[in-house]
Amino acid sequence: MKRSARTITLHRSTVKLLAAIVAVAGFGSAWAQDPHAGHHGHPSSDAAAAAPAAEDDGMQGMEEGPAPAAAMPLSNAAPSMDHSDMKMQGGSAPADARDPHAYSDGYQLGVGQYALGSARHLHMADEHTFAAVLVDRLEWAHANGANAANWEAQAWFGGTYNRLVIKTEGEAAGGKVHDARTELLWGHAIAPYWDTQLGWRNDAGSGRPARNWLAFGVQGLAPYWFEVDATVYVGDSGRTALRLSAEYELLITQRLILQPRIEANLYGRNDPETGTGSGLSNGAVGLRLRYEINRQFAPYIGVERYQTFGNTSNMLRAAGGRSGETRFVAGVRLWF
Template sequence: MALRKALLPILLAAAPVPAWGQDHAGMDHSMMDMSANEAPADQPGDAPAPLPPQDHAADRVFAPERMAASRSAMIGEMDFSTFALQIDRLEYRAANGKDGFGWDGQAWYGGDIDRAVLASEGEGTFGDRAERIELNAYWRHALDPWFNLQLGVRHDFRPDPRRTYALIGIEGLAPYWFDVTGQLLVSEKGDVHARGKAGYQQRITQSLVVEPEAEVDFAFQDAPALAVGSGFERLELGARLRYERNRSLAPYVGVHWERKLAGTARLARAAGEDVSGLSAVFGFRAMF
């Protein structure tokens, strides 16, 4: 008897229950139109954006004056100065019977915003005096994340006679990753010159980098003492393939071509000098 009472609830639960059909004919479907055209949509508002929070979470736990001092110290630690020496080019130039050399490098001290820069550039042929020796000293100030202002002086040790120029320029990273520089120079004699540079570094593999570049000088007037005519003075074009396994010292090979232009070329021909030259280059780039 007790067993029957125990099995009775189980049998009732397992018994089939008749399904009652639903008659939809009497239902009102007029309120069930879910057309996308009539669906509610959020409309953009014209309320001003909320102000950024002015408080600091740590001030709720620690004394605000102590946290203000800590934040000031942290900002000061981020504004540090460094020293670096970068030799962009130090190379041997193999030409037809007139092998030569060239260099381009700079050293700086400072931070991300302001730096003191000492830069030098020059070239020459073996067995003769250097044809061009330039020394630049300027202050570099970051105008934005991409471009810097240059303000300083340039002194030319060669060619003779020596000249000192006031220098103002812009350098930076242009769209499509072109390194560009533009400078305006005024000498103590009053002659005005300009220089433009552009270069691009294309990584072929993890270790191989090809770097084409161009440099052009322009004179706003004749400078007979410097054998320079008004207009474009000279043009340099080059391409170098660098093996950069270690960025601190990277050898390269390439080609270098330069040509004197316009009035400067005419003066060079009158003096019996070559107006253009092509050379194979071998050198290295270094950073310390």
């Protein structure tokens, strides 16, 4: 009998412990679900439901708490936000908004003391006329104990699409111009970096007859920033010629620039009076290092190899000259 009473007492203790655990668990769940539970001190509905089960096991006299938060009247809920007074974008500007015409002091473009009138004063960039002069090479050259002055320049005047272009290149020594090329061309833009050129070329020099040519070519900036100039010439008596040149600017720094350059001249037939032969007549490969004090003035030094080929080389050697020479150059590049 003592064992039975002890067993009953143990069972009751176990039931009370389980009831307490269930009540605590229910209170924790209600706390998590009801954010106001801990602030108002109200037990959850689960805790209230667990209370009768505890009474059956001897937990009599537990005082029942107030109604759970879920059963609270709607009058205590937070009021909804009224959006009726809010204004969206648009509408009239506020009274303290900045006046968009305040900086003009009341003056307008078409009326008043500073009116521009009916004449059109604003123009796009391609409606203006520009001019420029580029002296790409103005240099002193030394080769085989002799000195000479070389130049290559071009100037243009016009707009974005159509220009008048003048080109000149030559060599002078001993106070005489031995070889000079002058071109008068009309340039027309066919692409953002390319112009076609059509016009006239004149060759002249001391002790040699003049030659005139009809010129047609292209000039521009090839991919990878190679500056290219290619021109075909047609002269009298069936003469033809082709001139090709290309150069590249390698920026060592923003001011120090290395410029490799190559040039080649080809002719369709022999011309003994001017000392030019058919085929590849002559060419030059040079390397110049310049320092841009500014974009308009840049001195340079360099080296260049000039070489004649084929019939031109044979004619030159027969006259007692050299077929090629290495030149050391120093000069300046100008831009206006």
